[in-house]
Amino acid sequence: MVHERSSGPRLSWNGYENNIQAISHLDAESWPAVLAPRLAYFAGVARHEHVTRAAREMGVPQSTLSRAMVRLEEDLGIALFARRGRTVTLTHAGRTFLASVERALAEVERAAESVRADADPASGKVAFGFLHTMGSETVPALIRAFRTGHPRVRFQLVQNYGEAMIERLRAGELDLCLTSPVPDAPDLVARRLDEQRLLLVVPDDHRLAGRRRVRLAEAADETFVTLEPGYGLRRITDDLCAEAGFRPRVAFEGEEAETLRGLVAAGLGVALLPPPAVPRPGVVELTVTAPRAAREIGVAWLAGHQDTPPVAAFKRFLLSRRGQLLPD
Known part of the structure; x- marks a missing residue:
């Protein structure tokens, strides 16, 4: 009752x-x-x-x-x-x-x-963000290697530029992200994993195309094609050009490295880019001898956030790949 x-x-x-x-x-x-x-x-x-x-x-x-x-x-x-x-x-x-x-x-x-x-440790999900330039080769190889020991773990994959991924990390939408430059913020934990060289990409009929190496100052009078402001690679490009003694004259800004390579192949400028997954016809990739042209790649996560077992396992895996993250 x-x-x-x-x-x-x-x-x-x-x-x-x-x-x-x-x-x-x-x-x-x-x-x-x-x-x-x-x-x-x-x-x-x-x-x-x-x-x-x-x-x-x-x-x-x-x-x-x-x-x-x-x-x-x-x-x-x-x-x-x-x-x-x-x-x-x-x-x-x-x-x-x-x-x-x-x-x-x-x-x-x-x-x-x-x-x-x-x-679930065996079949849970990892929300993983990474740069567009990591998507064609690096990330697929990482996930394939990880899943040999964790075949049922699922991934939510998000490609974006660095600042956008950091914001999604802070919003709880991502568990981990691969980004560059490696962030330095009190609410984040970041670990350097590898370094990726950057190449000066020129059209195959360019005055420098017959060279294998070049000083970046030799491109001071060139027109550049770059990523948009806010992208980590754009910031690195601007910093390297400043170190070489000039400010790049930018004609085109884009959101994806391979699009920039297409613009270079069309003779619309030169670009500082990471090595391509597949060689692109119409361009020549030159090693930059001075200043040292490279970018650090790191993994970041939210400080104080408790990981689920699959996220913790994937984080350990990424940290174990220090110096071996990128393909040869």
């Missing part, structure tokens, strides 16, 4: 009226906190149409369940059940409420199963 609360707004089993007083203090943001703890109890009572049987199935005292249902109706200000002796039946409002409650509980169950699956 369900008992009424001994204090506060009271509702009779045999005739509920809208209890506006009981809910007048609640605003929209209060409803989830007020209702959520009682929804599973409500669904159980509705399923059994009997408080005693519902309490027995859920493993809670009948008095606890009875008080929860009374409080739920008081907070809503509406009768959810009609009582006949020890049995209860849903009112029209109760049936309407139950349909939404069952959908909400099913969504919570799906969410719980999803996060449990993502955290």
